[in-house]
Structures are given as structure tokens and as C-alpha cells.
Amino acid sequence: MPRRREPRPAPALELKTTRFAGIQIILNSTEHAALNTHLTTLFAATPDFFGGEAAVFECGRLPADAAPPDWAWLVQELKSRGLNPFAVQNASGELAAAAAQAGLLVLNAAGPAPAPEPAPPTDTAPVPAAAPTRFVDKPLRSGQRVYAAGGDIVVLAAVSPGAEVIADGSIHVYAPLKGRALAGARGDTSARIFTTHLEAELVSIAGVYRTFDAAPDTAVAKKPAQIRLAEASQIVIEPL
Amino acid sequence: MTTIITVTSGKGGVGKTTTSASIASGLALRGFKTAVLDFDVGLRNLDLIMGCERRVVYDFVNVIQGDANLHQALIKDKHADNLFVLPASQTRDKDALTSEGVEKVLKELEHQGFDYVVCDSPAGIEHGAVIALTFADEAIVVTNPEVSSVRDSDRILGIIQSKSRRAIEGREPVKEHLLVTRYDPKRAHEGEMLTYTDIQELLRIPLLGVIPESEVVLQASNQGIPAIHQKGTPVADAYQDAIGRFLGEEHPLRFVEYEKPGLLKRLLGGK
Ligand SMILES: Nc1ncnc2c1ncn2[C@@H]1O[C@H](COP(=O)(O)OP(=O)(O)O)[C@@H](O)[C@H]1O
Ligand SMILES: [Mg+2]
Numbered sequence: 001m002p003r004r005r006e007p008r009p010a011p012a013l014e015l016k017t018t019r020f021a022g023i024q025i026i027l028n029s030t031e032h033a034a035l036n037t038h039l040t041t042l043f044a045a046t047p048d049f050f051g052g053e054a055a056v057f058e059c060g061r062l063p064a065d066a067a068p069p070d071w072a073w074l075v076q077e078l079k080s081r082g083l084n085p086f087a088v089q090n091a092s093g094e095l096a097a098a099a100a101q102a103g104l105l106v107l108n109a110a111g112p113a114p115a116p117e118p119a120p121p122t123d124t125a126p127v128p129a130a131a132p133t134r135f136v137d138k139p140l141r142s143g144q145r146v147y148a149a150g151g152d153i154v155v156l157a158a159v160s161p162g163a164e165v166i167a168d169g170s171i172h173v174y175a176p177l178k179g180r181a182l183a184g185a186r187g188d189t190s191a192r193i194f195t196t197h198l199e200a201e202l203v204s205i206a207g208v209y210r211t212f213d214a215a216p217d218t219a220v221a222k223k224p225a226q227i228r229l230a231e232a233s234q235i236v237i238e239p240l
Numbered sequence: 241m242t243t244i245i246t247v248t249s250g251k252g253g254v255g256k257t258t259t260s261a262s263i264a265s266g267l268a269l270r271g272f273k274t275a276v277l278d279f280d281v282g283l284r285n286l287d288l289i290m291g292c293e294r295r296v297v298y299d300f301v302n303v304i305q306g307d308a309n310l311h312q313a314l315i316k317d318k319h320a321d322n323l324f325v326l327p328a329s330q331t332r333d334k335d336a337l338t339s340e341g342v343e344k345v346l347k348e349l350e351h352q353g354f355d356y357v358v359c360d361s362p363a364g365i366e367h368g369a370v371i372a373l374t375f376a377d378e379a380i381v382v383t384n385p386e387v388s389s390v391r392d393s394d395r396i397l398g399i400i401q402s403k404s405r406r407a408i409e410g411r412e413p414v415k416e417h418l419l420v421t422r423y424d425p426k427r428a429h430e431g432e433m434l435t436y437t438d439i440q441e442l443l444r445i446p447l448l449g450v451i452p453e454s455e456v457v458l459q460a461s462n463q464g465i466p467a468i469h470q471k472g473t474p475v476a477d478a479y480q481d482a483i484g485r486f487l488g489e490e491h492p493l494r495f496v497e498y499e500k501p502g503l504l505k506r507l508l509g510g511k
Contacts, residue, residue: 141398160394
């Protein structure tokens with residue numbers, strides 16, 4: 001009997017750096033009741049929207065003397081909604097210590113600080129887009145995801161519900177946008193999203209996102225639209 | 241040249257096997273040498289629908305593992321000349337269908353001068369379904385008029401365009417066809433189900449046909465005779481039209497409009 005040719009064995013383990021897109025969970029409060037209420041309203045419309053996505057808690061907006069939240073509870077709540085928080089960033093002092101205790105990675109921590117520092121800037125340093133534009137001319141179907149690292153993306157076919165377009169720069173979809181679009185994935189707040197037919201499940205710019213219930217704003221629903229971030233970190237959707 | 245047609249959907253119970261049996265039979269009736277292959281390891285139902293379950297001696301996995309040759313395993317259909325069935329295996333091992341093995345069988349069928357090979361895909365988007373679409377030249381995506389079925393079809397279309405050999409080798413992409421099955425014009429008209437135009441708008445691939453919901457399908461499968469042989473029934477006619485379109489003919493859609501019974505008119509005896 002013919003024997004299958006064995007491919008040359010790859011080393012069992014390799015290390016490479018990677019940047020992956022995930023979700024930022026920006027904490028504005030650590031108070032249990034407030035978090036609990038907001039979690040419920042935030043996820044009510046799309047209970048299992050984030051199919052196992054990785055997530056990081058952004059603590060930069062919290063007051064310097066904020067008491068740590070019940071990290072274990074918070075992680076559990078988010079996991080039950082399909083998000084996988086694994087780290088905190090811009091956390092220090094007690095906040096960071098409690099997070100580490102709960103098994104979370106502490107990113108950008110400058111070691112245990114005796115006196116809490118003033119709150120760092122709200123977002124991580126923006127990475128401006130520089131790479132060449134990425135073009136996609138086939139439909140993006142449910143479950144598919146494309147990522148334009150370092151630059152813009154132009155999609156010339158429809159983005160189905162459940163599909164995802166991510167770019168470090170801006171996103172242009174010259175067809176129905178029915179899935180998710182995440183521009184400025186590494187913090188570029190000047191990134192924008194354009195589409196000739198807005199019917200998205202979610203849009204996000206530099207981590208600020210908005211989901212849509214069955215009926216988005218009638219002025220732009222299924223019409224050409226531009227999505228950008230206004231001064232106060234607010235998603236603005238305008239007809240084109 | 242053999243054309244490999246994969247009948248797929250992502251979702252189970254939408255009518256893939258029914259469709260594989262009828263499309264393969266229809267192609268054979270038109271004179272094409274056709275084989276229909278059951279990729280649903282562990283669930284032998286194509287042979288039941290084709291009415292050849294008693295004649296199964298060897299199966300797909302036996303051929304791949306070299307226990308039998310293709311000639312021994314292919315079952316000649318009773319209702320159509322030119323048609324041969326390769327039944328699924330009842331082995332529990334879902335990985336028994338290797339892509340090398342399947343490729344070898346397909347090459348052999350090409351060598352034997354088959355015009356069409358119809359692959360009946362299992363449900364899901366895992367190993368078995370991917371193997372069934374790996375070598376496809378054309379894909380018939382079977383979809384029911386429900387949101388969940390449309391979503392699964394969308395997903396499988398993405399998989400076809402990324403995991404098929406044609407995609408991987410950068411050749412001309414797999415040709416996609418939408419077949420809406422179990423269509424009930426009345427329920428679609430009343431908004432209880434998606435209309436076929438809704439489905440086409442959501443999936444944006446060419447419509448091969450619309451097969452109406454009908455008891456004929458169940459009766460046919462109980463008899464072990466593919467529905468396309470039930471001459472004069474809407475289901476058989478709709479499958480015939482779909483095959484015609486597949487071969488490039490033009491046929492207007494039938495059995496898709498709901499016609500309100502003209503009760504008042506009849507009562508009044510109006511002309
Ligand atoms: N057009 C139809 N009208 C009524 N019942 C149908 C029709 N097509 C399929 N069915 C029924 O639906 C069920 C699933 O069909 P099958 O072809 O086995 O689907 P799959 O292979 O996708 O799982 C069977 O009971 C079959 O009789
Ligand atoms: Mg089946």
C-alpha cells in the first residue's frame with residue numbers, strides 16, 4: 001500500500017511577536033452596582049455578540065484612588081457574554097495588585113507604585129496608519145475576518161452579518177456593510193468608516209464602538225454613510 | 241473532463257440529500273454519466289433515498305482504504321442508466337475520509353469517463369463538509385427560507401471561497417448556485433418565512449431554482465425513488481427546471497407565487 005509522505009516536522013514550538021485585534025473594556029467606574037446595571041443594558045440587545053473575543057480592561061480613565069472592582073466577578077460576567085478578558089492596562093497600585101491576584105495580566109505596569117500616579121491619558125498612544133491600502137474584492141461571509149495592519153482597507157463586495165473588517169486606518173465598503181467594522185484598531189482616533197449601504201451590526205473607531213438594534217437611525221439606515229469619532233469620544237454617523 | 245458538484249448548506253435537514261439524489265438522477269436521465277457520492281460518514285441515507293441500501297457491499301471508506309476497488313463499490317442505479325452511487329461508510333471514524341483518499345477516488349472517476357460527480361455533503365462546517373467541498377468545481381448551496389439557514393449558507397460560502405482547492409490554488413473560483421428548498425409560497429407571502437428574493441438578496445449568488453415544500457418528497461424517500469422521478473409533481477418539475485438552468489437553459493421560475501383562492505369569484509360564478 002502506498003505510504004503517505006510525511007512532511008518535514010516543524011519545530012514543536014516557535015515564538016513570534018504578534019499584534020492581535022481585541023476589545024477594550026474601558027472602565028469608568030469600579031462600583032459593583034453601576035457595573036452590573038450597565039453590563040445588563042449594554043449586552044441586552046446582542047447577548048452573545050463577541051464570540052470568544054479577547055479583551056483588555058482599560059483603567060486609564062479611573063480616578064487615581066479608585067477601589068478595585070471585584071475582578072473575578074467582572075471577568076466571569078464578561079466571559080458569560082462571550083468576551084475573554086485576560087489583562088488590565090494603565091492600572092497601578094491596589095487596582096493592579098487586585099487584578100494580578102485575580103489572574104489578570106498587568107500591562108504597562110511600572111511596578112507597584114507606593115503613591116498612585118495621576119491618571120494616565122485615556123487611550124494608548126495612537127498608531128498612525130502607514131501601510132499600503134488593502135483591497136478586498138470578494139464578499140466577506142459570516143465568520144470571515146480581514147485585518148489591514150497599519151493601514152486602510154477598501155472592500156468592494158458586501159460584508160455579511162457575522163463577518164468582520166478591521167483596519168488600523170480607515171475602512172471603505174462600497175457595498176452593503178452588514179457585519180462589523182472596526183477602524184483605528186490600534187488607537188487612531190482620526191480613522192473613519194465609509195459605506196454605500198449602512199446596515200452594520202457594530203461599528204468601532206479606536207475602540208469606541210456602537211452596536212445597532214434592529215432599526216438604526218432612519219436617516220442613514222441602508223444608505224451611504226460616514227462614521228467618525230467626535231471630540232468627546234463619541235461615534236458620529238452622518239449621511240454621505 | 242469531469243465536473244464535480246458539491247451539494248452543501250452548513251445546516252442539516254434542509255434537503256441536501258434529497259437534492260443530491262434528484263440532481264444526480266436528472267443529469268443521468270439527460271444522458272450524462274453521473275456518480276453520486278455520500279460524504280456523510282456514519283449516516284447512510286443517500287442509499288436509502290436512492291433505494292439501493294440492500295445492495296451496499298463496499299463503501300467509500302473501503303475504497304479509500306484499499307479494501308475494495310471503485311468498480312466493486314459503485315452501485316448501479318435502478319431508475320436511471322448512467323447513474324452510480326457510492327454509499328457512505330458506517331464507520332464511526334469521521335476522519336476516515338482523507339483528502340488524499342477522496343482525491344484518488346475522484347481521479348479514478350474522471351479516468352472512468354464520468355461527466356458529473358455529485359457530492360452529498362454532511363451538515364456542519366467541520367472536517368466532513370470541508371472534504372466534500374475541497375474538490376468542487378461547482379457548489380449547490382441548499383437553503384431553506386429561514387434566517388438561520390441563510391446564515392449557515394453564508395458561512396459555508398465563505399468556506400468554499402477559502403478552503404476549496406480552486407481557492408487555495410488561485411484558480412477560477414468555485415461556481416456558486418443557490419437552491420431554495422422546502423419553499424412554501426403561502427407562508428412566504430404571509431411573511432412567516434423569507435421569500436426567495438429575500439434569500440437571494442442576502443446571499444447574492446445566482447438562483448438555480450426554488451423547490452416547493454411537498455409531501456411527495458417524503459413519499460418518494462419512503463419508496464426509495466428520488467423525487468425527480470415523480471413525474472408531473474411540482475417538486476419533480478422544479479428539480480428538472482433547476483437541472484436545465486444548471487446546464488445553461490432558461491426556464492421561468494414556477495411554483496413560487498401564492499395565488500389566493502378565488503373563493504368569492506367561484507361563489508358568484510363570475511367569469
Ligand atoms: N421539498 C421538500 N418538501 C418537503 N420535505 C422535504 C423537502 N426536501 C427535503 N424534505 C425533507 O426534509 C428532511 C431532510 O431532508 P434531507 O434531504 O435528508 O436533508 P439533508 O441532507 O440536508 O440533511 C427529510 O425528511 C426530507 O424528506
Ligand atoms: Mg443528508
